[in-house]
Structure formats: C-alpha cells, structure tokens
Amino acid sequence: MTVEQNEYVATLPMLLTELEVLRAERVSPSYVRIELGGAALAQLGPDGPVYDQRIKLIFPNAAGVLPSFADADESIWTTWMQIPEEERGSMRTYTIRDRVGEGAETRLVIDIVVHEGEDGHAPDGPGNRWALQAAAGQRLVVLAPRKGHEFGGIEWSPGTATRLLLVGDETAVPAIRGVLRDLPADATGAAYLEVPVDADVQQITAPAGVSVTWLPRNGGARGAELHPAVLDHLTGTAPTEAIVVSDDEIDPDLWETPVHSSSGEEVAVATAVPTGDAPYAGLYAWIAGESKVVTGLRRKLVNDLGLDRGQVAFMGYWREGVSMRS
Numbered sequence: 001m002t003v004e005q006n007e008y009v010a011t012l013p014m015l016l017t018e019l020e021v022l023r024a025e026r027v028s029p030s031y032v033r034i035e036l037g038g039a040a041l042a043q044l045g046p047d048g049p050v051y052d053q054r055i056k057l058i059f060p061n062a063a064g065v066l067p068s069f070a071d072a073d074e075s076i077w078t079t080w081m082q083i084p085e086e087e088r089g090s091m092r093t094y095t096i097r098d099r100v101g102e103g104a105e106t107r108l109v110i111d112i113v114v115h116e117g118e119d120g121h122a123p124d125g126p127g128n129r130w131a132l133q134a135a136a137g138q139r140l141v142v143l144a145p146r147k148g149h150e151f152g153g154i155e156w157s158p159g160t161a162t163r164l165l166l167v168g169d170e171t172a173v174p175a176i177r178g179v180l181r182d183l184p185a186d187a188t189g190a191a192y193l194e195v196p197v198d199a200d201v202q203q204i205t206a207p208a209g210v211s212v213t214w215l216p217r218n219g220g221a222r223g224a225e226l227h228p229a230v231l232d233h234l235t236g237t238a239p240t241e242a243i244v245v246s247d248d249e250i251d252p253d254l255w256e257t258p259v260h261s262s263s264g265e266e267v268a269v270a271t272a273v274p275t276g277d278a279p280y281a282g283l284y285a286w287i288a289g290e291s292k293v294v295t296g297l298r299r300k301l302v303n304d305l306g307l308d309r310g311q312v313a314f315m316g317y318w319r320e321g322v323s324m325r326s
Ligand SMILES: Cc1cc2nc3c(=O)[nH]c(=O)nc-3n(C[C@H](O)[C@H](O)[C@H](O)COP(=O)(O)OP(=O)(O)OC[C@H]3O[C@@H](n4cnc5c(N)ncnc54)[C@H](O)[C@@H]3O)c2cc1C
Pocket: 054, 092, 093, 094, 095, 096, 111, 112, 113, 114, 115, 118, 124, 125, 126, 127, 128, 129, 170, 171, 172, 174, 175, 316, 317, 318, 319, 320, 321, 322, 323, 324, 325
C-alpha cells in the first residue's frame, strides 16, 4: 500500500513532509514503536549508513492540527517560529531506528521513550503524550535527510579509532543500536545501555568484537550502575562512590563532540583519535542520555582520566525536569 504523499516543498534539500502512522505499538514498558509511511520516504536519506541519524518530529497542537509548511524555504526554523505558538505544535528530536523497504514503500521506524506518570507525576511532554495515544492513521510532520543532500545529524565519527565505547540511556538505545548495526564486522569495543526496567532490554545485533551490556535501573537512580560500569571498563576499577553533579554544573545544551562545543571550548579544525602513549590511545567514546548523567561521565573521563576531546562525543539528549525547547 502506498500512503498518499504530502510533501510541502519537493525542492528543499531536506525532507519536510507529513507522514502517516502505519503502526504504533507499545513494544515494552518504556518504548512505543512508530512505523511511518508516505510516498515522500522514497527520498529519505542519508545516502550511506544511518548510524545515529537524528531527525525532527513535529507533533500536532492541542487541537490535533499539524502546522503547514506550504511556503517554507530552507530556513524551516524561521517558518516554524512564525506560526503562532498555540498553532504550531511541538518539535522534538528523535533517531531513525530503522529505514525499511524501498521506494515509495519505504518505512521510517522510531522508538519513542514513554515516561508516563514517573514518580507519581502525570504524563508530561508533547512527544511523550502523543506516543502514549498514538494509533494507525494519525499523522506527524517529519524533518529528515533527503537523498543526495547533506543534512548533518550523524555524530558517530570514530575516525581511526581501534577501540569503541558506546554509552547511553533509554533515549540513546535507538542510536546505539543503529551504530552497532552499521559498524564493520571487525569492529571492537563495548556498549553500555541503561534502560528503565528488565523488560525494556531488546535483541540487538553487534559485531562479535563489541560486547553489549544492558543495565536496567529497575527503580534505581539514573546512572547509578552505568557510571561504575563504564569506569570499570576503562580503568579496571569500579568507583564505590557515586558521581555527584550539581545543577549549576549542567550545560543546558550539553553537546561536546570533537567538532562542536556547546560550552564554547576551542574545537580543533582537524580532530583525530590520539595514538602512541596518550592515555586511552585508539579509543573513541560516544556518550548520550540524560544531561546530568552525561555530565558526570564527562567530568570523569576528560578531567580525571585525561581523555582528549577529539576522541569523545558527550551529548545531552534530554534533561530531567526540563522540557526541550522547540
Ligand atoms: C540527537 C537526539 C536523539 C534522540 N533520540 C531519541 C529517540 O530515538 N527516542 C526517544 O525517546 N528520545 C530521543 N531523544 C530524546 C528526546 O528528544 C527527549 O526525551 C525529549 O525531551 C522528549 O520530548 P517530550 O515532549 O516527551 O518531553 P519534553 O517536553 O522535552 O519534557 C517534558 C518533561 O519530560 C521529561 N522527559 C523528557 N524525556 C524524558 C525521558 N526519556 N524520560 C523521563 N522523562 C523525560 C523532561 O525532563 C521534562 O520534565 C533524542 C534526543 C536527541 C537530542
């Protein structure tokens, strides 16, 4: 079945289109899997491996209406911000879990973490609320890469690294899964994935040389098992004391990668994974999740263990208690 196309501006260098929900399934306590279809997906990029490709989803406004981008030019953000706030709906960032099928039958699959009523609170956040009621036949606007055009949004960049480390919480599982799926068969390293509960552990494919460790919190604090597991992996010793991060230590836009610094640190023009006698030579680390947890690891890895900023990507995918700006 081909879903009717509704692409606003077919000439834009990115895909900006309404897509239809073909399937919405609560696959585990914390994940709703959404399968989106639409003829425009024949043009879905990226041209190469998907890795941790991020995209934007725009959820309908309170009246259930999606914004129109009929006159959008390349500065889609400006077009979107010009729509009155109560009308424009909400934009959030997600990861392509899977791109399946061919041509107009291509499907875009996304895993949305749901955090309903956590700690006794009512479900919060437009992405969360939408996912909790999602059903086939509903529509979303998607901003995603278009074949043949540079879009950005893939942070995975291990360069010449010989040893890989991937660390993330439930929001980063789709990205880590994508990287592991797309790695060369001879890659070596380790992945640590923290999820809310045992039942959120998924089957994922990884090269034989990459170990995959799931760390369900099962009611424990965020990062409580993740931090020691990662430090044990790197140093051979798990710290017995928790990493304490104060609120004012958190960069609200935490995004420290070899090529970008949200805190304004100097970024080298050409970055490379250190070799020779440098500490952790040959290692490339990709770390994403709740900002406080990621900040704690950043402090340990960069300040205490001396990892070079050219060999690490630390990304705040979300922040506890803070709604993402849109
Ligand atoms: C590059 C990138 C890729 C991402 N990929 C994915 C993905 O594939 N799947 C996915 O689910 N998320 C992903 N995220 C994270 C997602 O964008 C955020 O979780 C976002 O805040 C969700 O929006 P919301 O509308 O549900 O909540 P918001 O309106 O942003 O926040 C409302 C409240 O919900 C809380 N909240 C937000 N997210 C969570 C959570 N996961 N658990 C508990 N509380 C939460 C906030 O702290 C806040 O108190 C990604 C983020 C980035 C930057």
